[in-house]
Amino acid sequence: xxxxxxxxxxxxxxxxxxxxxxxxxxxxxxxxxxxxxxxxxxxxxxxxxxxxxxxxxxxxxxxxxxxxxxxxxxxxxxxxxxxxxxxxxxxxxxxxxxxxxxxxxxxxxxxxxxxxxxxxxxxxxxxxxxxxxxxxxxxxxxxxxxxxxxxxxxxxxxxxxxxxxxxxxxxxxxxxxxxxxxxxxxxxxxxxxxxxxxxxxxxxxxxxxxxxxxxxxxxxxxxxxxxxxxxxxxxxxxxxxxxxxxxxxxxxxxxxxxxxxxxxxxxxxxxxxxxxxxxxx
Ligand code: PEP
Ligand code: MN
Numbered sequence: 680x681x682x683x684x685x686x687x688x689x690x691x692x693x694x695x696x697x698x699x700x701x702x703x704x705x706x707x708x709x710x711x712x713x714x715x716x717x718x719x720x721x722x723x724x725x726x727x728x729x730x731x732x733x734x735x736x737x738x739x740x741x742x743x744x745x746x747x748x749x750x751x752x753x754x755x756x757x758x759x760x761x762x763x764x765x766x767x768x769x770x771x772x773x774x775x776x777x778x779x780x781x782x783x784x785x786x787x788x789x790x791x792x793x794x795x796x797x798x799x800x801x802x803x804x805x806x807x808x809x810x811x812x813x814x815x816x817x818x819x820x821x822x823x824x825x826x827x828x829x830x831x832x833x834x835x836x837x838x839x840x841x842x843x844x845x846x847x848x849x850x851x852x853x854x855x856x857x858x859x860x861x862x863x864x865x866x867x868x869x870x871x872x873x874x875x876x877x878x879x880x881x882x883x884x885x886x887x888x889x890x891x892x893x894x895x896x897x898x899x900x901x902x903x904x905x906x907x908x909x910x911x912x913x914x915x916x917x918x919x920x921x922x923x924x925x926x927x928x929x930x931x932x933x934x935x936x937x938x939x940x941x942x943x944x945x946x947x948x949x950x951x952x953x954x955x956x957x958x959x960x
Pocket of ligand 2: 721722891917927928
């Protein structure tokens with residue numbers, strides 16, 4: 680990789696900065712040496728629903744509450760999210776249970792609204808190539824969770840992060856959420872090689888979303904353990920008290936019980952691998 684040229688990661692590359700980026704939000708640190716679990720429903724559906732999920736995911740050890748208020752749905756006839764009302768419920772539930780909050784923004788017009796309610800702003804897969812949104816996200820003083828585009832290469836994904844950082848925001852978390860392949864059994868193909876590959880290419884933290892990455896709830900815990908094993912700095916997982924009744928992404932959503940068992944096993948892995956994880960392989 681040369682340092683010159685316009686097709687380079689001038690800011691996000693390992694060459695630009697060898698030390699890993701650590702993102703501090705209050706007491707929480709996201710990045711190398713830490714494992715941050717973000718969990719919650721695909722969509723915020725009601726105050727009762729998000730409070731119940733916040734309670735169970737915080738008890739299980741998650742530190743960030745997720746919940747979509749602006750939903751990118753394939754069909755315009757599907758639930759589009761509660762908008763501002765959903766953000767209010769998400770914030771209140773996160774506060775009640777001492778969690779940070781993350782939610783997606785789809786439009787530059789909603790950036791300041793969303794950033795008023797959350798600690799981390801999610802830019803979803805479908806918007807990874809939305810350069811005006813990326814540039815505006817670079818002007819916000821909140822960390823950005825940048826999901827991989829449905830068919831984006833590492834280069835395109837890192838260049839999207841470069842847009843955000845070039846516009847002034849250095850706090851970016853990359854999220855591998857699966858890509859489109861010829862396989863149809865799973866919703867997407869979770870590319871776990873992205874984690875060690877990106878660790879070679881960039882100083883930014885990388886987390887994994889095994890929910891969108893597989894689309895099937897039975898596969899979520901296994902892929903979460905695998906994500907931990909390949910050195911991810913965290914997870915984003917969809918959880919709902921009645922997974923089959925979720926208003927969006929029901930098939931990939933796990934119950935609080937399964938989430939609790941999964942977290943227990945991750946803690947066991949952490950206790951075994953803590954030292955090894957701190958070492959570069
Ligand atoms: C989501 O997190 O609910 C979501 C829509 O994710 P993605 O952008 O990865 O599809
Ligand atoms: Mn979802």
